[in-house]
Amino acid sequence: MSKTSKKQLISSQLNAMFPDAKCELSYSSPYQLLVAVILSAQCTDKRVNMVTKELFKSYGTPEKMLTLSQSQLEEKIHSCGFYHNKAAAILSMSKDIITKFNGVVPNDFDDLCSLAGVGRKTANVIISEAFKGDGFAVDTHVLRIANRLQLVSEKNPNKVEMQLKSYFDQSDWSRLHYQMVLFGRYKCKAQNPDCKDCPFEKICKKEYKK
Structure with a gap:
């Protein structure tokens, strides 16, 4: 052929x-999608959506997420698995967004990859889903x-x-x-x-x- x-x-x-x-993760902003994609590693989208439904009620922005300690965030995302590494990545990524990009998730591929915990797979998802680009x-x-x-x-x-x-x-x-x-x-x-x-x-x- x-x-x-x-x-x-x-x-x-x-x-x-x-x-x-289409993407089966639930989110209402590029930042929330970033968090959801990090949580989805070796976890079902269904489980992630259950966790983020509650998490995003109070911690749906990088500023609000950083009011949590790592142990507090770990407790909230525990059922997604690998909660220690995922919590560390989410908090580091949130800090990078604030310090490097004034609290706004960048829409550039290389800038996304510069965020802590964000690799090519995650950056491609954000580009294609959140920003309707080609990934x-x-x-x-x-x-x-x-x-x-x-x-x-x-x-x-x-x-x-x-x-x-x-x-x-x-x-x-x-x-x-x-x-x-x-x-x-x-x-x-x-x-x-x-x-x-x-x-x-x-x-x-x-x-x-x-």
């Missing part, structure tokens, strides 16, 4: 399966799907991001990110993927097929 045909197949089928794909965040789902569909043969998320960005049109990056996340979350799971009637059977790596 040619590169063009493969690209069209993946794009059209993901569109058919997930025409309204292709590579999380565990995107990494798995990209390899299974033989778009890449690479385990380094940053390298996969670059390869996916060069493979697909820039205008499709954000949409495809969300669609690949949902495809990986609900159908092409890490364990026991649902391969029945999968439209990508012909391009899937054999070792993943049932």
Whole structure:
């Protein structure tokens, strides 16, 4: 299958399966999305939304977040897992936003990556979701799907991001990110993927097929 045909197949089928794909994290500002994405590492969006629903009632800005001690924040986000590291990252990130950017989340990719606790994946999510720019965040789902569909043969998320960005049109990056996340979350799971009637059977790596 040619590169063009493969690209069209993946794009059209993901569109058919997930025409309204979008971020499943709840937030009302770029800052709140940043916090939610940090909390979502190795945690379900459903759990994060339960935690942030209460957290953001009183601590939805960097200034208010910094009124909490690390131990207090850890207690509030405990159920998201890795609460010690996540609390430290959120507080450091909040301080950076205030000291470096006058309390406003930057809309520049490199500036976002300069924030404590923010890597390329998180920055891509903020650019594409909060600021409606073009980003292709590579999380565990995107990494798995990209390899299974033989778009890449690479385990380094940053390298996969670059390869996916060069493979697909820039205008499709954000949409495809969300669609690949949902495809990986609900159908092409890490364990026991649902391969029945999968439209990508012909391009899937054999070792993943049932």
